Structure formats: structure tokens, C-alpha cells
Amino acid sequence: KNQVEQSPQSLIILEGKNCTLQCNYTVSPFSNLRWYKQDTGRGPVSLTIMTFSENTKSNGRYTATLDADTKQSSLHITASQLSDSASYICVVSGPGGSYIPTFGRGTSLIVHP
């Protein structure tokens, strides 16, 4: 069964600090992996997409990595801000137009001043 596991489940850090969120998956075949940010009471918004051939991709203070061999991804947040407080969800998709993406349970990040 295709699965996406995220760790840690929750994380509390101080403003200005860096943090790294992890995502392990067993989805096969693999097409791409996305990280979404979900603010409380809102819908998730896509942050980055990683395809099989990509190792690293940045979006501002967010940097995602992918190791397709070990089926692991990470999302690194640099110089955290209060607005980074949210849930971060890892979503993995297979190829083909009919493939339904597999969601992780998310990591809840709280940034304290």
C-alpha cells in the first residue's frame, strides 16, 4: 500500500531559528512530491514540487530536497518567522492522469517569538 510518513508530528521553535521536516514514502511508481503549507482554518497551498530528477529546490526561505533512491524528502525552513506557523503536508503522486495523490499526515510547526 502506498504510504507517506512525516516526522516530527509537531515542532516548536523560536523565531529566527531554522528547522527541517522529514517525509518518507513508499509510493511506487513515483512521479513527483509536493510540499503544501496549510494555515489554520484554510486550505493547503503548494510550496514546492520535486520530480524524480531533482535533488534540491528552493522557494524563498523554503528548501526542499529529494532522494528518490531512499524515497525521502525534507523541507528546510531558514530564519523562521511567526507566519511560518502552520501544518506542512507532504504529498506524493504517481504518473498518469488518473493517479490520485497520497497525503502524509503533516507536521504542525509553531514558531514562538
Place this chain on the structure above:
Amino acid sequence: DGGITQSPKYLFRKEGQNVTLSCEQNLNHDAMYWYRQDPGQGLRLIYYSQIVNDFQKGDIAEGYSVSREKKESFPLTVTSAQKNPTAFYLCASSVTGGGSPLHFGNGTRLTVT
């Protein structure tokens, strides 16, 4: 602006009543999805539709029904058969069924007492 609209934001119903959640998109997307989110849990797929007049059950379809009479609309009915209907419901759309980013609405929080 293109987007996906869910209404209402909050919905309250008495146990035993059916209730319909609205989801409309003007992104011209073929695929639409309904997810349920409970505290501390990931998004779980209820139903999805990849083309007008066709839809498929997701992982937790029991007690729910949908219709897809128009490309831009995908309403979800929570029936009295749903044992634990209180939850946060998210609607999403995408260009194709797999690999493309999901565009989410901002959700409907349903409370049944």
C-alpha cells in the same frame, strides 16, 4: 481571479439531517476532489471526479454522496448515515487526476449536534 470557492465557511446541523456543502471552481479544471480533515489527522479522500457526470469513491465514501453535473461544480452531501460527520471539509481541483498541483478551497467546518 481564478479560484475555488467553498460555502458556507461554517455549518451547523442537527443529527439526522442531510446537509450539502458547495464547491465551485473557475479554473477550468477537469478533476475535483473532496477531502475530510480531522484534528491531528491527515486529509482523507471522500470522493473524486475526473470528468463531468462521472465520479469515484475515495477511501471514506460511506455516508456521503456527490454529483458532477457541471464542470465547475462538485457539491458534497453529508447524509444522516455518516456516523461522525463533524469535521473540516476541503474541496480541491486540478488540471488532471495526477501529478498536477491541487488547488484547495478554504474549507467548510461542519458541526453536527
